[in-house]
Amino acid sequence: MxxxxxxxxxxxxxxxxxxxxxxxxxxxxxxxxxxxxxxxxxxxxxxxxxxxxxxxxxxxxxxxxxxxxxxxxxxxxxxxxxxxxxxxxxxxxxxxxxxxxxxxxxxxxxxxxxxxxxxxxxxxxxxxxxxxxxxxxxxxxxxxxxxxxxxxxxxxxxxxxxxxxxxxxxxxxxxxxxxxxxxxxxxxxxxxxxxxxxxxDVLFVRWRKLMYNAVWNPICALTDLDTTRFRLASDAQDPANPLDLLVRPAMNEIRAAAKASANVELPESLVESMVECDPMEIFCAPSMLQDRRKGRFIEYENILGEALREGERAGIAMPTIKCLYGLCKAVQWRTMELNGLVNAQKLMEARIS
Amino acid sequence: MxxxxxxxxxxxxxxxxxxxxxxxxxxxxxxxxxxxxxxxxxxxxxxxxxxxxxxxxxxxxxxxxxxxxxxxxxxxxxxxxxxxxxxxxxxxxxxxxxxxxxxxxxxxxxxxxxxxxxxxxxxxxxxxxxxxxxxxxxxxxxxxxxxxxxxxxxxxxxxxxxxxxxxxxxxxxxxxxxxxxxxxxxxxxxxxxxxxxxxxDVLFVRWRKLMYNAVWNPICALTDLDTTRFRLASDAQDPANPLDLLVRPAMNEIRAAAKASANVELPESLVESMVECDPMEIFCAPSMLQDRRKGRFIEYENILGEALREGERAGIAMPTIKCLYGLCKAVQWRTMELNGLVNAQKLMEARIS
CATH class of the missing domain: 3.40.50.720 (NAD(P)-binding Rossmann-like Domain)
Known part of the structure; x- marks a missing residue:
């Protein structure tokens, strides 16, 4: 043996x-x-x-x-x-x-x-x-x-x-x-x-998972909603419901970035699969939501930042992902402050002096 | 008298x-x-x-x-x-x-x-x-x-x-x-x-104030940062800093919507004024941030929703405002749930039955 x-x-x-x-x-x-x-x-x-x-x-x-x-x-x-x-x-x-x-x-x-x-x-x-x-x-x-x-x-x-x-x-x-x-x-x-x-095809596997992670993770973390509640908060009768305003556009930005930057073809049908992939009854709290609730650092750079940089380098506009990325970056700074890694009072005093 | x-x-x-x-x-x-x-x-x-x-x-x-x-x-x-x-x-x-x-x-x-x-x-x-x-x-x-x-x-x-x-x-x-x-x-x-x-010129006054309110209010509420901390979290050396990713684009979307929908001219110089208008030393928490911290309803419809609808009707793309609006709408739903106005468990059961 x-x-x-x-x-x-x-x-x-x-x-x-x-x-x-x-x-x-x-x-x-x-x-x-x-x-x-x-x-x-x-x-x-x-x-x-x-x-x-x-x-x-x-x-x-x-x-x-x-x-x-x-x-x-x-x-x-x-x-x-x-x-x-x-x-x-x-x-x-x-x-x-x-x-x-x-x-x-x-x-x-x-x-x-x-x-x-x-x-x-x-x-x-x-x-x-x-x-x-x-x-x-x-x-x-x-x-x-x-x-x-x-x-x-x-x-x-x-x-x-x-x-x-x-x-x-x-x-x-x-x-x-x-x-x-x-x-x-x-x-x-x-x-x-x-x-x-x-x-x-490592890139295919990674970009496909990003359709969920780069979208549901920050959106749930920023709104303090699990994926079930977020879907319930989206009234399909309302043309401006949060799924249509945010989730679907963000997933399509990831698809476009995957295609343009890595020639990874993520079929359009994946959007609805990823919107609905969590069983409603489990009220799934994605890891970034759990981390924010616990005051922990969130892993937004490799999930959102790299996708944004790859997409923009390839000429893809990713305004929804960019917005979510910017919000996550600010949230991370707040967590750094709460962990003593930055000092707002001292930074402010240095800025105005 | x-x-x-x-x-x-x-x-x-x-x-x-x-x-x-x-x-x-x-x-x-x-x-x-x-x-x-x-x-x-x-x-x-x-x-x-x-x-x-x-x-x-x-x-x-x-x-x-x-x-x-x-x-x-x-x-x-x-x-x-x-x-x-x-x-x-x-x-x-x-x-x-x-x-x-x-x-x-x-x-x-x-x-x-x-x-x-x-x-x-x-x-x-x-x-x-x-x-x-x-x-x-x-x-x-x-x-x-x-x-x-x-x-x-x-x-x-x-x-x-x-x-x-x-x-x-x-x-x-x-x-x-x-x-x-x-x-x-x-x-x-x-x-x-x-x-x-x-x-x-009521519309000029209202759109001008929206440059602050439609931008700083939701961004601070979603990130739990006052405007001083948000500005400190934006390292000007970082080309992808949150002010450039979020705040300035959103303010420019409001400017474009004001011009296209109401012929209101908001000069470009207003962007920097609105970025820096709060004195750093007061750590200003905009009202929507205060409301979210207290678990109160936020007034996002007239501030973000109407601006978005007016702008989009006039043909203006407002992806940053749209993203912020969608996040606020989901946050409001959560506050409704916490106030007993919606019941997630019952809605979920109705959805899967």
Missing amino acids: AEKARVLLVGSGGIGTMTALNLEQGGLATVAAVLRSNYAMVKEKGFTIDSCDHGKLAEWKPSEVLPKVPDVTSGHEGSAKPFDYVIVTTKNVPDVPPTVADLIRPAVTPGHSVIVLIQNGLNIEKPLMAAFPDNICLSGVSLMGADELSPGHILQNDVDRLFIGPFLSDKLDGQKQIAAAEEFVRIYSASGKVQCSYQA | AEKARVLLVGSGGIGTMTALNLEQGGLATVAAVLRSNYAMVKEKGFTIDSCDHGKLAEWKPSEVLPKVPDVTSGHEGSAKPFDYVIVTTKNVPDVPPTVADLIRPAVTPGHSVIVLIQNGLNIEKPLMAAFPDNICLSGVSLMGADELSPGHILQNDVDRLFIGPFLSDKLDGQKQIAAAEEFVRIYSASGKVQCSYQA
Whole structure:
């Protein structure tokens, strides 16, 4: 029997914990999970998991529970063994330090560790490829629904569907990058409980998910409405209803940007699918709404900012996305202030002096 | 000495109370003020006022303090004497009952009472003219800064500048409407403490104020930032800063709509004036932001909706205003839900059944 793949997982909230569980259940990997806010709780009592894919588990722990990203580079006694995979399931907030590259740097063995970014948005691979030019970087787009209800308590209420493909780097052998993606799909699929597939067209998968994320996420976060309430607030008899004013135009701007910037064809029928994709009865609160309600940073740069920049570079007018992006940028500044990263009083005094 | 004008004032928050005080101080009017949330407090102890125009006053009351709009129409014993003026300083929220017309109807004597709307936005006179075709209706646009800090405690921190003009009705004599506006200016100016002027071009005054109100109000309400913080959040070194993404485009959309729909010329230089008009040190929270923070209804229809409809009818694309309008409409729905006017659970069940 081959040796198990050694995985470091960074970001053990809902999606990350389910990713760790699924990998361990498959038997082809051992997972060291880096925990932050829930470390003390999980170290002592493990995770309590209620999963539509894996059933109910009490006091479950991955092979290793770590309070921070381990250092495999120093070579001193006690430094960790190299990781075959470094999977990142944190939010991606490039405008607030640390960057993903800085976060995982101690755990990346050059030329060996495969980096797997299970995160949303565009161009998230670029800083990683710059920081780790000798490492393969894979794209993971997850459609799973999973939340951490309280520290260590995970509810997975929508099945794990994961699309994997290589962020192709021209500095590395193309076939090796494809093979690495296929191998990760094999390891991730071994549990028999999830739907993990190889998707060569990473940009198609990412732009398609942006039709939801670049639209529903900021709109729900700014209005404090879940997608069910937002749809109920849109009276179809009113020609100026919020779905027609905002949601559909924004989705069509994403479609136009995908086509012009990446030659990605997102069929028009996807608009209605994305408008209606959340079951009405679940009152789905997209992650950015949850983050705003909790006073956390929102990941708007890779989701809205990159889509806007790609679209505008390709000559596409994206006024709705631009408006939402500007509002999100201001919201993020407010969160920075609440976290002590900027000081409004001092900035104001400097401005008027 | 001529008999004093008999005034009913509806809406006795910050602006309304200062309006009542100024009229009584001028000596040409007696004011009956209709109070709602602060009635009990003011009836007993009067207003405490700290005013940049009138100084500090304790236990001040207008001539009459009323808990609701009095009925002058029934003719029964105890019905009030007719009002020469009915001044409305409430918020204007036509999407939430009661309408302004329904609210003031008992106090309006047909063919006699002059209605004065000291409220923002466009087309606010239309329902009043329809409801009271024989009454003159005046436009009041106030640039005063005044807030009710707690029930009955009013702070006026920016001087009272009031622009009055007739909402000209073609069913009434034009000269009489102009004369009524001029007479109101005379009465309002009698205190010698305020800047009240006759402005024939009501549309110019209203569109100009919309450059601020249709832009700063929703943007601050949606981001939970005052105008100082929003400006600080906009790093001029960043070509995609929120002022350039949102504020300036939205103001230019209002300028284009004013020109195309009403032939109102708002000079381009007004954009920078309106961006910078609030002193940085006061951290100005526009009224819509205050309303959202307090969970109150926002007056977005006359401020954003009418501007959008006028502009689009005249062929102007207003994508930023449209986006802000759609977000505000959804926010209003949420406030309706929180006030029990809609029931999300029941609406959802009806939708899926």
